[in-house]
Amino acid sequence: MRTGSQSLKIFAVALVLCSLWTIARSRLPKPELGETNYTANRLRIERFLETPAPRCLIVGTSIAGRLLPSYFEGSNLENIVNLGLDGASPITGLQLALGQTNPPAMVLLEAHRLQNPTRANDNQLLAISQGMDHQFHQRVTLTKAESRPTTVLYSFLKSRQGAGGAQPAADRQKNNVTEVSKPSEKPKELVDTIQALQARGSKVVLLRLPVGRENPADPKAEDYIDLSAQQLGLPIIDLYRQSIGWENPVSYSDGLHLAPESARRLAKTLAEHLAR
Amino acid sequence: MSFVSWPFAVFLPVVFVLHYLGRSQGWQVGVLTLSSFIFYGWSHPRLIPLLALACWVNSAASWALFRSGRSDQERRRVLLWALAFNLGTLGFFKYAALIGRMVLPESLWGVVGPTLTSIPLPVGISFFTFQGISLVVDAWHAGSKGIPGLPGEDRGGGVGRHYGNVTFFKSFFPQLVAGPIVKAGEFFYQISAKRLVDIPWDASVKTLILGFFFKMVVADNLKEVTAAIRYPEFLDLPSINLLALVYAFSFQLLADFAGYSLIAIGLARLFGYEFPANFNHPYLSRSITEFWRRWHMTLSSWLREYLYIPLGGNRRGEWRTYRNLFLVMFLGGLWHGAAWSYAVWGTAHGVLLALERLTGRHRATESTSWSILSILQAFLCFTAVTFLWLLFQLPEFGQAVLYLRTMATQGGAPQVQALYVIACFSLPVILWHLWGATEPWRRTWSAQTAERVTIGLHGVMLFLIITNSGPPGEFIYFQF
Numbered sequence: 019m020r021t022g023s024q025s026l027k028i029f030a031v032a033l034v035l036c037s038l039w040t041i042a043r044s045r046l047p048k049p050e051l052g053e054t055n056y057t058a059n060r061l062r063i064e065r066f067l068e069t070p071a072p073r074c075l076i077v078g079t080s081i082a083g084r085l086l087p088s089y090f091e092g093s094n095l096e097n098i099v100n101l102g103l104d105g106a107s108p109i110t111g112l113q114l115a116l117g118q119t120n121p122p123a124m125v126l127l128e129a130h131r132l133q134n135p136t137r138a139n140d141n142q143l144l145a146i147s148q149g150m151d152h153q154f155h156q157r158v159t160l161t162k163a164e165s166r167p168t169t170v171l172y173s174f175l176k177s178r179q180g181a182g183g184a185q186p187a188a189d190r191q192k193n194n195v196t197e198v199s200k201p202s203e204k205p206k207e208l209v210d211t212i213q214a215l216q217a218r219g220s221k222v223v224l225l226r227l228p229v230g231r232e233n234p235a236d237p238k239a240e241d242y243i244d245l246s247a248q249q250l251g252l253p254i255i256d257l258y259r260q261s262i263g264w265e266n267p268v269s270y271s272d273g274l275h276l277a278p279e280s281a282r283r284l285a286k287t288l289a290e291h292l293a294r
Numbered sequence: 295m296s297f298v299s300w301p302f303a304v305f306l307p308v309v310f311v312l313h314y315l316g317r318s319q320g321w322q323v324g325v326l327t328l329s330s331f332i333f334y335g336w337s338h339p340r341l342i343p344l345l346a347l348a349c350w351v352n353s354a355a356s357w358a359l360f361r362s363g364r365s366d367q368e369r370r371r372v373l374l375w376a377l378a379f380n381l382g383t384l385g386f387f388k389y390a391a392l393i394g395r396m397v398l399p400e401s402l403w404g405v406v407g408p409t410l411t412s413i414p415l416p417v418g419i420s421f422f423t424f425q426g427i428s429l430v431v432d433a434w435h436a437g438s439k440g441i442p443g444l445p446g447e448d449r450g451g452g453v454g455r456h457y458g459n460v461t462f463f464k465s466f467f468p469q470l471v472a473g474p475i476v477k478a479g480e481f482f483y484q485i486s487a488k489r490l491v492d493i494p495w496d497a498s499v500k501t502l503i504l505g506f507f508f509k510m511v512v513a514d515n516l517k518e519v520t521a522a523i524r525y526p527e528f529l530d531l532p533s534i535n536l537l538a539l540v541y542a543f544s545f546q547l548l549a550d551f552a553g554y555s556l557i558a559i560g561l562a563r564l565f566g567y568e569f570p571a572n573f574n575h576p577y578l579s580r581s582i583t584e585f586w587r588r589w590h591m592t593l594s595s596w597l598r599e600y601l602y603i604p605l606g607g608n609r610r611g612e613w614r615t616y617r618n619l620f621l622v623m624f625l626g627g628l629w630h631g632a633a634w635s636y637a638v639w640g641t642a643h644g645v646l647l648a649l650e651r652l653t654g655r656h657r658a659t660e661s662t663s664w665s666i667l668s669i670l671q672a673f674l675c676f677t678a679v680t681f682l683w684l685l686f687q688l689p690e691f692g693q694a695v696l697y698l699r700t701m702a703t704q705g706g707a708p709q710v711q712a713l714y715v716i717a718c719f720s721l722p723v724i725l726w727h728l729w730g731a732t733e734p735w736r737r738t739w740s741a742q743t744a745e746r747v748t749i750g751l752h753g754v755m756l757f758l759i760i761t762n763s764g765p766p767g768e769f770i771y772f773q774f
Contacts, residue, residue, distance in 0.1 A: 023496070036761075039761065053715050056764070166762045168515075
């Protein structure tokens with residue numbers, strides 16, 4: 019056999035690096051933010067799968083995804099899990115919850131994008147929680163999203179970044195307005211999944227958050243969400259109304275998603291609301 | 295089957311063990327051929343007959359071309375039939391809709407158009423048809439003496455072995471789907487009984503690590519952000535991100551395709567075969583002429599040998615030379631896809647090559663030393679190549695123009711998250727090119743230092759493959 023000694027040394031170097039990284043990882047905080055949508059979603063799904071029977075689960079899109087679990091530390095919602103998945107349908111989060119042996123006691127369903135149907139992206143996300151890849155990541159923890167060096171660095175840098183929000187370019191704000199879902203547009207899949215979760219003992223509650231580019235010219239926005247709650251037979255927690263009149267108004271990191279400081283404050287408000 | 299998939303992780307060791315279980319050439323070629331058909335038909339078994347037919351036709355044609363006693367006219371007829379089959383297969387599956395749209399009247403297109411546009415594109419067809427053409431053309435030139443490693447009947451070749459070896463050549467799984475395009479003369483002489491002890495482990499492992507690193511860490515992570523180069527999504531992005539994305543896609547494309555080629559080369563080495571290199575730090579090129587000597591080298595070599603030179607190359611006057619350059623680049627562009635944007639892309643390269651010829655820059659030899667001027671030349675060449683890649687991501691020409699216009703006028707605050715991803719995962723490609731650029735300096739290192747650095751870098755890449763891979767995805771060149 020022609021040598022191969024370099025190959026063995028390469029594997030040895032990789033092994034040493036993996037060991038050192040495992041030690042370093044155990045001393046660093048777990049990343050909560052991913053540098054890409056896919057990584058961010060993997061982080062959330064892996065965290066969800068690791069948390070046996072969380073008391074409370076947030077389900078939705080990237081809008082709700084800004085309420086990071088660490089913002090709830092010190093409150094009665096400490097083991098809350100967030101499945102606000104970037105670019106996904108809320109149905110995906112509900113389906114993941116339904117797939118658990120013990121579904122969460124309470125599911126907070128983001129009220130803004132209820133009309134989003136599942137797409138190819140959602141299938142990719144569901145695949146994270148099953149199949150060979152999932153089995154592999156479960157066994158080799160270094161391959162989990164939380165172990166990615168670039169993700170750990172990104173999350174660290176973001177956590178050190180100032181909390182101030184940025185304003186979007188004016189034309190983007192104009193062109194990219196969030197549509198509130200109309201009551202007649204709820205996919206049947208959504209209704210069925212909610213009912214299946216309720217049948218298994220989960221309490222499903224709609225969660226309305228302030229949204230940067232929610233169409234301010236649409237007087238029906240509030241009506242739509244109220245009607246959705248009525249139509250689906252769900253109670254609603256309206257953090258948007260609660261935030262009106264705050265001394266420091268809610269700010270957004272990109273004109274749409276909550277800036278960290280506002281998200282932190284809303285998380286506290288949510289925890290207080292649920293404590294009552 | 296993709297190189298980056300669970301089925302392949304099982305397939306490879308099984309084939310490896312089976313291959314070296316037998317010591318005869320026949321057993322080993324048989325194992326590799328059978329496994330290559332399994333590899334090819336894994337996701338789409340209905341494509342297997344097409345590959346089998348291509349193998350059979352090219353085997354029969356090359357065998358007929360090797361046989362002595364045939365007149366030149368008969369041999370020419372065989373060659374033309376074989377070329378017509380290869381080009382016809384490619385044309386039918388890849389260009390039927392494009393040609394139909396061009397030549398058919400609107401009323402007839404309305405009837406047959408839906409059928410033509412629904413013809414699926416078999417994976418790897420652009421590669422294995424080119425291999426078939428290389429085989430029959432080489433067989434035509436070689437005559438009854440045969441190609442080295444593939445003897446004709448006069449030189450003791452048997453028909454059974456001929457068909458077996460040609461089928462193996464066309465279907466060998468590492469290069470079947472996306473190259474490198476291995477020419478007949480580069481392959482057949484290598485067919486022999488292989489021994490486990492002859493495997494160049496270090497070369498194989500290092501090539502595989504670099505290949506998988508490029509694909510899984512660089513390309514698959516960059517693809518997460520370059521997906522935004524899509525209409526109308528890009529209209530929402532600020533100028534700085536649009537600019538960065540163009541470069542990111544350029545790095546992604548290189549990492550994806552060079553990654554595939556490196557994996558193919560590394561795998562072939564595990565089975566005792568050596569494929570030609572396909573990429574040589576292409577973004578170090580200081581001219582488009584040099585770029586095509588460094589990028590997809592096996593396609594460039596194929597086009598030169600089987601198209602440019604037969605057309606007359608540069609031997610029949612200036613006018614013919616320019617015409618040949620344009621034609622080769624135009625067809626080379628269309629080879630990438632059945633859309634006019636690919637033809638525009640190829641023609642643009644043809645124009646740049648012609649301009650370099652006009653100014654005499656095509657004669658500039660590849661230098662290993664760098665100056666401010668040569669760095670500037672390399673950057674300009676890289677930028678020109680990079681902006682032309684935009685047509686690969688936005689095949690609608692109007693959308694590509696809109697992208698550039700938006701980039702020039704949009705403004706807006708940068709989106710830091712995407713820029714972070716671009717910076718992180720473009721860096722390895724930049725470092726790889728710096729590695730190439732510093733080769734003269736590295737030659738001054740002691741053997742021990744060179745080995746330590748090589749081991750360290752490959753160890754880091756393996757670590758990052760384990761920890762930092764992106765979401766698995768198809769190789770970009772599969773679609774070509």
